[in-house]
Amino acid sequence: MFASLPLNALRAFESAARLLSFKAAAAELAVTPTAISHQIRALESRLGQPLFERLPRRVRLTSSGERLFHSLHGALLEVAQSVDSLRPQRSAGQLTVSTTPAFAALWLVPRLGRFYAAQPHIRLRLDTSCAVVDLQQDASVDLAIRYGFEPAGGLHGIRLFEERFAVYGAPQQVARAAQQTPSLISVHWHNSELYAHGWEAWCAQAGEDWLNGAATIREYDDEHYALQAAIAGQGLVLASSILVSESLASGLLQPYRAAIGVPGAGYSALCVPGRERHPPVRAFFDWLAQEAG
The missing domain is CATH 1.10.10.10 (Winged helix-like DNA-binding domain superfamily/Winged helix DNA-binding domain)
Known part of the structure; x- marks a missing residue:
């Protein structure tokens, strides 16, 4: 045959x-x-x-x-x-996942305990970088979680969730913002399209004139740092609804005027077609879908 x-x-x-x-x-x-x-x-x-x-x-x-x-x-x-x-005494399943440092720290890592409990035989390695890994060429990476407006073509994947940007702060900062102009925290990110006009768009929807010279603006290079600055009381942060979820759940941050938000992009889990049949990859896909659901 x-x-x-x-x-x-x-x-x-x-x-x-x-x-x-x-x-x-x-x-x-x-x-x-x-x-x-x-x-x-x-x-x-x-x-x-x-x-x-x-x-x-x-x-x-x-x-x-x-x-x-x-x-x-x-x-x-x-x-x-x-x-x-079929090999005797084979090693435990191994899985390498590529994602950004911010997504790993703020969303993925806090939830990984549930994956380890469900799949104790799988050894997971996180490859965290803002550089986009070419999955077709780098066979060492099994699966990537990427952020963008459209899923990458030619790859197998699932859309995990869409996000929106809203304003958050420590409880005392949120209470104070109703009486005085707050300091603003922003992210000077690698993809300027995502953040360049975020505060402008939010202030326009909210009818706030914070950007007319009155507000102090503090910029950070990473969402993780920006959220930590907000938790420390340095001001209000414009942040992703996905990446802020753990800080909200723990009460470290609260939304300010929660009904107002700016549309963002989305997160997708991707792999080379065929690799989704590899048991550790399939298990991680299933777990991600459950967590994002």
Whole structure:
């Protein structure tokens, strides 16, 4: 049934497609770049269509290459998982999740105790960075939680929740804001579209003139720092309804004029198609959906 499958060529293709480099694929498979090139040309000849666009200093998958890679990567991952499950005294399941430092600290980590209790055999590693990980090329990351207005194309994923930005402060700051102009806390974030006009939009809806020179504005580079500043009583913060949830639940922060909010983006959990069948990834997807539900 499978005797005619060119397994060596398919393995060479999967590696080159995931890494988008014949040279990197050769290093991964311990062969020469010429051997990788020959295997892929033979596969393209067999299929009668190109799988890669050969560009100066790099390669790019064609639409046919994308289609083959998505099915092949998932199939090989499932085979590897099945083989690993048959090994005696196999190690516990491992899972690497990529997300931003703020989301990890303010939403994910406080809830992870419930995941560990439900899945004690899974060893979870958090990869926290504001840089976007290319899941197609970095096989060390199983799943990413990303923030944005649209889910990334070409990946399997679920939308966890949409957010809104509102104003929060320590209880004494919220009470004081009704009588005098408060200090304002903002985030000078990497994606300027998300925060650049947030306070302006909120003040316009609220009818507050805080930005007309009267208010002191304190900026931080990370949402975590901004919320800690608000908890410490430094002023009112414009913050994500998702990231502020734990501070609200504990009573450290309270909303100021809770009915007024500015629309934000959303969070999605994503992986390379096929990887969602890997048991630790599937378990984490299910847990995330439950927590976000």
